[in-house]
Amino acid sequence: MVRPSMPAHDVLxxxxxxxxxxxxxxxxxxxxxxxxxxxxxxVRSHSVAAAGGINAAINVADDWRSHAYDTVKGSDFLGDQDxxxxxxxEAPKEVMHLEHxxxxxxxxxxxxxxxxxxxxxxxxxxxxVADITGQAILHVLYExxxxxxxxxxxxxxxxxxxxxxxxxxxxxxxxARDIRTGVMETFSAKNVILASGGxxxxxxxxxxxxxxxxxxIAQAYRAGAPIMDMEMIQYHPTTLVENGFLITEGARGExxxxxxxxxxxxxxxxxxxxxxxxxxxxxxxxxxxxINEGRGVGPNGEGxxxxxxxxxxxxxxxxxxxxxxxxxxxxxxxxxxxPIMIRPGQHYIMGGVKTDVDGQVPGVPxxxxxxxxxxxxxxGGNRLGANSLLDTxxxxxxxxxxxxxxxxxxxxxxxxxxxxxxxxxxIASIIxxxxxxxxxxxxxxxxxxTMNDNVAVFRDEAKLQHAHEVVxxxxxxxxTAYIDDRGTVFNQDVLGAIELGYMLDCSEATVVAAIExxxxxxxxxxxxxxxxxxxxxxxHIDISRNGDDTPHISxxxxxxxxxxxxxxxx
Ligand SMILES: Cc1cc2nc3c(=O)[nH]c(=O)nc-3n(C[C@H](O)[C@H](O)[C@H](O)COP(=O)(O)OP(=O)(O)OC[C@H]3O[C@@H](n4cnc5c(N)ncnc54)[C@H](O)[C@@H]3O)c2cc1C
Numbered sequence: 001m002v003r004p005s006m007p008a009h010d011v012l013x014x015x016x017x018x019x020x021x022x023x024x025x026x027x028x029x030x031x032x033x034x035x036x037x038x039x040x041x042x043v044r045s046h047s048v049a050a051a052g053g054i055n056a057a058i059n060v061a062d063d064w065r066s067h068a069y070d071t072v073k074g075s076d077f078l079g080d081q082d083x084x085x086x087x088x089x090e091a092p093k094e095v096m097h098l099e100h101x102x103x104x105x106x107x108x109x110x111x112x113x114x115x116x117x118x119x120x121x122x123x124x125x126x127x128x129v130a131d132i133t134g135q136a137i138l139h140v141l142y143e144x145x146x147x148x149x150x151x152x153x154x155x156x157x158x159x160x161x162x163x164x165x166x167x168x169x170x171x172x173x174x175x176a177r178d179i180r181t182g183v184m185e186t187f188s189a190k191n192v193i194l195a196s197g198g199x200x201x202x203x204x205x206x207x208x209x210x211x212x213x214x215x216x217i218a219q220a221y222r223a224g225a226p227i228m229d230m231e232m233i234q235y236h237p238t239t240l241v242e243n244g245f246l247i248t249e250g251a252r253g254e255x256x257x258x259x260x261x262x263x264x265x266x267x268x269x270x271x272x273x274x275x276x277x278x279x280x281x282x283x284x285x286x287x288x289x290x291i292n293e294g295r296g297v298g299p300n301g302e303g304x305x306x307x308x309x310x311x312x313x314x315x316x317x318x319x320x321x322x323x324x325x326x327x328x329x330x331x332x333x334x335x336x337x338x339p340i341m342i343r344p345g346q347h348y349i350m351g352g353v354k355t356d357v358d359g360q361v362p363g364v365p366x367x368x369x370x371x372x373x374x375x376x377x378x379x380g381g382n383r384l385g386a387n388s389l390l391d392t393x394x395x396x397x398x399x400x401x402x403x404x405x406x407x408x409x410x411x412x413x414x415x416x417x418x419x420x421x422x423x424x425x426x427i428a429s430i431i432x433x434x435x436x437x438x439x440x441x442x443x444x445x446x447x448x449x450t451m452n453d454n455v456a457v458f459r460d461e462a463k464l465q466h467a468h469e470v471v472x473x474x475x476x477x478x479x480t481a482y483i484d485d486r487g488t489v490f491n492q493d494v495l496g497a498i499e500l501g502y503m504l505d506c507s508e509a510t511v512v513a514a515i516e517x518x519x520x521x522x523x524x525x526x527x528x529x530x531x532x533x534x535x536x537x538x539x540h541i542d543i544s545r546n547g548d549d550t551p552h553i554s555x556x557x558x559x560x561x562x563x564x565x566x567x568x569x570x
Contacts, residue, residue, distance in 0.1 A: 006414070009035040009153065010407035011400065012189035014160045014174060014216060016042030018050075018134065018389060019371025019396035020195030021141040023359075026400030028148040032407050035187065036145070037155040037176060039211060039495070043138055046197055046209040047392065050134025051322060052118065052250035053126035054389040056091035059115055062125055064088040065562075071387060072563045074120040074279045075380025076522035077538065078229070081561040083357050083376040087387075087394045094393050095127050102140045105129055106319070116319070117253040118385045120279035120570070126386040131248050131322040134389065159495055160215065161423040163192060163223045163367065164415040171223070171367035173415030175423045179495070182488030184424045188415040191366050191403035194220060194353060195396060198372035199506040201499075203346035203455075204448025205244025207236060216373040218502035220353040221509070225361045226542045228375040228556070230506070231513035232350035232523045234383055235457050237283040239345030241303045245330050247323050247342055249385040251308050252276040254319060258287065259305040259339065260295040271570035278570035281382040281523045284344035288457045291343065303341035344457055348372065348388065350379040350523065351510070354542060354556075359399030366406075370399040377540065380558075381522015430497045433482045440481045440497045443474050447500075451507055455514055460528045464515045471511055475504045512551045513541045534565050 011027040013020045016038035024036045038045065057067045068088040072079055099105055099113070105127050108114040115124040129136035145152050157179045164173040164186065173188040196216030200208025221227050237258070238247040252258075258276050260266045270286035271278035278286075287304045290296060297303050308316060308323075313336045317324060320335075327335040352375040355361055359368035371392040378391055447470075454467040478500055485493035519533040520526050539555045546552045 006186055006188055007035065007153070008188040008412050009033045010189070011191050011193060011403045012174060012187055013037065013193045013195055015045070015195030015197060015371070015373070017045035017047035017195060017197055017371060017392065018138060018141065019392035020193070021138065021145060022393045022396030023193050023195055023370055023400035024152055025141060025144050026397040027404040028145070028152050030401055030404035032404035033151050034148070035153040035155060035189070037158045037160060039157065039159045039179065041156050042142055042154070045138065046212050047134045047138050049209060049246070050389055051131040051246065051248035052253065053116060053128030053133045053386045054095060055118065055121065055125050055384070055386040056095040056127060056390065057088065057125055058092045058095060058113060058127065059123065059125060062123055064091065066122055067091065067125060069563055070121050071378065071384055073568055074382055074384040076382055076532065076568055077565040078377070078380030078522060078540070078558060080377050080559040081563060082559045083378045085561060086357050087378050087390060090394050091390055094390070094397070098137055098140065101144055103129065103137050116250060117277060119249055119252070119277045119283065120274070120384045126253065128250065128319070130318070131250050131320050137389065160196070160219070161498060162419050163219050164419045165223055165364070166413060166416070169224070169363070170365040172413035175420045177427070179490055182491060184420050186415050186417045186420045188413055190407040190410045190412060191368060193359065193368040193370060193399050193403055194373050195369070195371045196373045198349045199503060200346055200349070202447060202503045202507045202510070203233070203451045204445065205239070205452070206346040207239055207244055207246035208347070213499035214502045214506035215499065216369065217352055218505040220361065220367065220369065221505055221543070221545050223364060223367070224544065225364050225367065226354040226544045227352060227509055228354040228540050228542050229351035229377050229380065230349070230509040230543060231517050231541060232379070232381050233346060233455065233510060234280055234348040234350060234523050235284040235344040236347035237280055237287055237344055238306050238342040239347070240331050241298060241341045241343050242331060244345045245326055246347065247306060247326065247340065248320070251306060251311075251320055251323060254311045254315060256306055256308040257310055258283070259307055260290045261297050261301065262295060266290050266295070274570035279382055279384060281525070282570055284457050285525060287344055298341050303343050305339035306342045307339040308335045309337060309339065346452065346456070348383055350377070350381065350383055351375050351513070357398065358402040359395055360402065368399040368403055370395040381524065427494055430483060430494055431486050433480060435482045435484070438477055438481045440478070440483055440493070440500050443478050443481055444500055444503070447471065447474055447503060447507060451510070455511060457525065459514055459524065459526050461515070464511055468511045468515065471504060471508050475508070478504060509543045509551050512553065513543060516541055516553055538565060
């Protein structure tokens with residue numbers, strides 16, 4: 001049965017971070033009717049936390065090919081070069097577009113856009129707004145979307161529970177719950193764009209917000225879509241030892257040093273040319289090696305010093321003001337006067353829903369993905385800092401444009417309400433569970449610490465097999481784990497139970513892919529297979545879901561255009 005009131009749109013976007021908002025703007029610009037849905041207020045999306053900046057070859061001495069080569073090398077040659085070429089060649093225009101719609105990028109003394117150094121880049125190419133770049137861009141995009149009140153509907157604080165497919169396997173809508181009231185609704189759409197962000201919460205600690213629970217990745221996986229590069233988990237070199245908060249790479253971009261217990265700039269040993277600005281996987285491994293070999297700092301020797309005092313104080317207060325506050329508030333350290341203790345911490349997932357360069361998901365017509373939820377794959381084995389904001393915007397825009405064009409030729413589908421009834425029944429059964437056994441939050445905790453202990457910077461078969469066993473057990477336990485809140489209004493407890501299911505699916509895919517890849521490449525470093533092995537492993541691992549809810553592994557080719565694999569040194 002289709003109720004006459006069922007919302008229906010040309011393009012329905014799940015997620016209102018940078019990828020979702022950029023997609024909405026592009027689709028609306030192209031004349032489509034759009035809905036954008038988010039489980040939090042749009043400007044609270046994790047994109048708001050992005051600090052250091054966005055890469056683009058806008059300096060006259062720079063060239064997008066140099067940016068593309070750095071990205072390919074950063075990816076440890078696993079990135080798809082056709083997609084990387086698109087991202088890097090379209091970057092300058094995209095950054096200029098942001099500037100023109102009102103993003104107040106930092107300017108230098110001569111009035112040009114200023115650029116800062118970032119890891120793995122052969123020259124300064126990161127545009128920034130102090131260290132609040134994500135917030136600045138997100139707010140401007142939100143203002144821009146407001147001007148389309150005639151064609152962009154906003155569903156703020158709505159939680160998408162499932163994708164809806166028609167009998168031919170095309171995506172024709174979603175099911176969502178209004179968080180404020182608990183009401184469930186089916187939404188029809190000619191196209192659905194997943195822009196629902198990453199899955200950092202599978203790890204504890206993480207730099208990611210509490211909302212980064214891999215919802216879109218799991219929803220696509222459950223709907224039969226392939227997910228790719230899931231083994232590639234980025235550990236950021238500078239996160240606070242106490243709580244995993246991020247200290248932006250902008251700090252090292254501005255010149256900060258990394259020091260071990262002997263006060264040595266140990267990066268000399270690991271990356272003599274780029275030092276602290278080698279790619280993130282390289283710097284994180286170097287730090288972890290220093291810590292493991294007893295040269296760490298702090299009470300348990302599990303930290304490294306980040307010394308920002310070498311940056312002129314005036315510059316720190318101007319260009320890194322947010323981390324001045326973070327240092328004071330969350331570590332009790334004045335970073336302009338003393339070093340701060342950091343260590344590698346989970347930050348980003350390179351993998352996600354497999355897409356082509358227009359965001360289309362193979363095998364599921366009408367389904368798109370863009371941003372951290374997606375895997376185009378521009379980041380391959382390791383993402384360069386400040387390339388993610390770029391990825392969200394370029395592929396968000398391309399998805400929005402492509403979906404709007406596709407919508408023009410299609411009749412409006414009427415999504416079946418059967419999935420909504422299933423999801424409503426599932427929610428009712430979670431709420432009704434007896435309060436015995438384990439709590440959802442306990443399982444989430446065990447998942448996060450298990451992933452962080454076993455699927456981190458250094459991996460091996462035994463650790464990965466252990467993580468796999470734990471994840472399988474937690475999947476079973478989650479089926480009966482209980483929650484406290486039995487209400488309908490803002491019941492975050494029940495949403496937490498659903499999110500836990502998504503995180504378990506994402507973690508299982510990550511662990512299974514990490515076990516499968518028997519080599520070291522990018523963020524995957526296997527102490528039992530310490531070499532990169534191009535003969536056997538220069539390929540993507542794709543994962544789809546078997547009927548018995550286990551991951552099915554297949555492979556796909558890496559796309560090469562101009563750059564052949566070579567030894568990677570910084
Ligand atoms: C602390 C931090 C700093 C960073 N700094 C930088 C940087 O300087 N430069 C850089 O390039 N990258 C940076 N990154 C990475 C980058 O910010 C993210 O990868 C990027 O912003 C992700 O954007 P997104 O639009 O894909 O998703 P997000 O911004 O995470 O947005 C996801 C959206 O999906 C919605 N959503 C999720 N699930 C559901 C659901 N079930 N129902 C409804 N809505 C849902 C959320 O409400 C949200 O609106 C940083 C990341 C972190 C964590």
